Amino acid sequence: MKLVIIFLNKIEYLDDLLSTFLEIGIPGATVADTVGMGHIVSHNIPIFVGLRDFFVGSSPTNKTILVVVQKDMISKIDEALKEITGYHKKSGIAKMITMSVEELFGFEK
Amino acid sequence: MHIVDFLDKDNIKIPLSSSKKNEIIKELLDIISDRAPSIDRKEAYSSLLEREKLGTTGIGSGVALPHARMENLRQVHFAFGISPDGSYFDSMDGKFVNLIFLILFPAHEVTTQVQLLARLSRFLHDKKLRKRLLECNTGQRVIDVLTQYEQDHFN
Numbered sequence: 001m002k003l004v005i006i007f008l009n010k011i012e013y014l015d016d017l018l019s020t021f022l023e024i025g026i027p028g029a030t031v032a033d034t035v036g037m038g039h040i041v042s043h044n045i046p047i048f049v050g051l052r053d054f055f056v057g058s059s060p061t062n063k064t065i066l067v068v069v070q071k072d073m074i075s076k077i078d079e080a081l082k083e084i085t086g087y088h089k090k091s092g093i094a095k096m097i098t099m100s101v102e103e104l105f106g107f108e109k
Numbered sequence: 110m111h112i113v114d115f116l117d118k119d120n121i122k123i124p125l126s127s128s129k130k131n132e133i134i135k136e137l138l139d140i141i142s143d144r145a146p147s148i149d150r151k152e153a154y155s156s157l158l159e160r161e162k163l164g165t166t167g168i169g170s171g172v173a174l175p176h177a178r179m180e181n182l183r184q185v186h187f188a189f190g191i192s193p194d195g196s197y198f199d200s201m202d203g204k205f206v207n208l209i210f211l212i213l214f215p216a217h218e219v220t221t222q223v224q225l226l227a228r229l230s231r232f233l234h235d236k237k238l239r240k241r242l243l244e245c246n247t248g249q250r251v252i253d254v255l256t257q258y259e260q261d262h263f264n
Contacts, residue, residue: 046201047174047230049164054219 001101004077006065008094009036013085014063020080021067029067036062068107074098110224111263113256115187115212120144121248125190125209130167130198131158134175137188137211145186153179153213167200171207171243172233174226182215185225189251191243208233208242232258 008014014031021029038055041048069077078096081087087094120140127133134157142150156177160166167173188211195205210229214222232238238258245251 046164047166047168047226048223050160050176050178051219051223052163 001068001104002071002074002098003101004065004067004069004074004096004098006063006067006077006081006094006096007034008063008065008085009059010085010093011059011061011063013094016084017065017080020084021077024073024076024080026067026069026073026077029065032064032066034062034064035060068101068104110221110228111256111259112225112228113252113259115185115225116189116252116255117144117187118248118252120186120188121251122188122190123246123248123251125192125196128192128194128196130161130196133173133190133192133196133198133209134158134211137175137190137209140188140190141186141211141213148182148186148213149179153177156213157211161199165199165201167198167206168230168233169200169202169204170233170236171195171204171239172230173198173200173206173209174212174229175209176212176214176222176226178214178216178219178222180216182213184215185218185221186213187211191245191251193243208239228263232262 008017018029039060042052042055081094081096085093122136122140125133125136127136135154138150138153138157142148142153156179157175160177161175166175190209192207192209195207198206200206212225241254242251245254
């Protein structure tokens with residue numbers, strides 16, 4: 001099993017992405033409201049306020065999606081993410097990482 | 110990256126003669142522009158004031174880090190001054206400032222700006238370092254103190 005983590009900066013794609021998850025057979029995922037470091041430092045740490053124009057594209061919130069899937073599902077998620085967001089063509093839209101899961105507890109068989 | 114890579118002993122003034130925010134900024138900017146005449150002093154000054162409008166760079170504990178990004182700047186320009194009696198700088202904690210670091214960054218060097226400001230603001234939290242800097246009476250002594258501090262804490 002794999003843990004897929006998607007950092008979705010353009011949150012307007014979230015609904016389409018989750019709908020596609022259901023379509024391709026992913027019944028559940030965890031979606032967290034998160035904030036990028038650039039936004040925090042340029043808005044909350046006074047000495048970095050001058051960098052706001054540098055982080056102008058950053059939204060005040062982004063979403064972090066965590067989902068545990070079979071290995072063969074990763075390519076389907078990547079394809080869905082590409083189709084919906086175009087994240088492979090332009091930076092700043094989303095990022096995805098995967099990692100191996102050692103053991104599972106509390107998951108349905 | 111080290112602070113002393115950017116700060117020259119001849120860009121340090123002890124003591125500063127000004128006691129008000131804009132005058133201090135002008136005084137430190139004069140040091141930079143005297144040694145680098147190609148810098149558009151007027152533009153630098155207005156850029157520094159524009160940055161102050163976003164929020165004061167008087168970060169408290171007697172420290173101010175006025176800075177600005179400028180187009181057409183080839184390198185970082187850095188000046189430092191000590192105001193032994195303290196000067197008004199509209200600081201966040203309402204207190205006078207003694208240690209003022211003025212920095213001009215090339216517009217394209219955002220990483221340098223982030224790293225230098227982060228390092229300065231982080232190590233100036235150290236009361237002992239602030240005290241040691243306040244005791245300096247020459248530019249070379251300031252460089253020695255900063256060099257030693259970076260060697261002790263960041264290498």
